[in-house]
C-alpha cells in the first residue's frame with residue numbers, strides 16, 4: 001500500500017465533525033478501496049474548547065484556517081466552513097496556489113468562485129472536488145462528467161439540495 005493521503009480539515013461543525021467520524025470508523029475500508037490510507041493531520045475551527053464529541057488530540061490545531069494551506073506535508077485541504085466569501089475562499093485560493101488539492105462542501109463558494117478556482121486548480125495540476133456540495137452528496141458531478149460525457153445535457157431540473165429534501169420529507 002502506498003503512503004497515506006494527508007489531509008487538513010477546516011470547519012468542525014455538522015459536516016466537518018461527521019467527516020472525521022466517518023474517516024475514523026471506516027478507515028480500513030476506505031484505505032482498501034482507495035489504495036492508500038487517508039490520514040487527517042491538522043484541523044481548524046474557531047473555538048478549540050467547544051465539545052464536538054471528538055478526540056482532537058491527534059491533530060495539529062489552528063484557530064486560523066489559513067494556516068492549513070501552509071503545512072508542507074499536507075496533500076489536500078478539506079473546507080467545511082461555509083460562506084461564499086472570506087476565510088473559505090481565501091483558504092481555497094491559498095491551498096490551490098500552494099499545490100494542494102482542495103475538497104469542499106461549500107455550494108455558495110462554488111457558485112460564486114467555481115470557475116476561478118477550477119482554473120487555478122488546473123494551472124497547478126491539482127484537484128478541486130465539490131461533489132459533497134451538490135445534491136446532498138449524491139455523486140452527480142462525477143456521473144455527469146464521466147458517465148454521461150457522450151450526452152448533450154443542457155439543464156438538470158429538480159430539488160438538488162439535500163437540506164431542502166430533508167425538510168420537505
Ligand SMILES: NC(=O)c1ccc[n+]([C@@H]2O[C@H](COP(=O)([O-])OP(=O)(O)OC[C@H]3O[C@@H](n4cnc5c(N)ncnc54)[C@H](OP(=O)(O)O)[C@@H]3O)[C@@H](O)[C@H]2O)c1
Nearest residue numbers: 011012013014015016045046047065080081082087105106
Ligand atoms: N449541514 C448540512 O447538512 C450540509 C450539507 C451539505 C453541505 N453543507 C455545507 O458544508 C459547509 C459546513 O456546513 P455545516 O452545516 O457543517 O456548518 P456548521 O455546523 O456551522 O460548521 C461550521 C464550522 O466552521 C467553523 N468556522 C467558522 N468560521 C471559521 C473560521 N473563520 N475559521 C475556522 N473555522 C471556522 C466553525 O467553528 P466553531 O465550531 O468553532 O464555531 C464550525 O466548526 C457549508 O458550506 C454548508 O453549506 C452542509
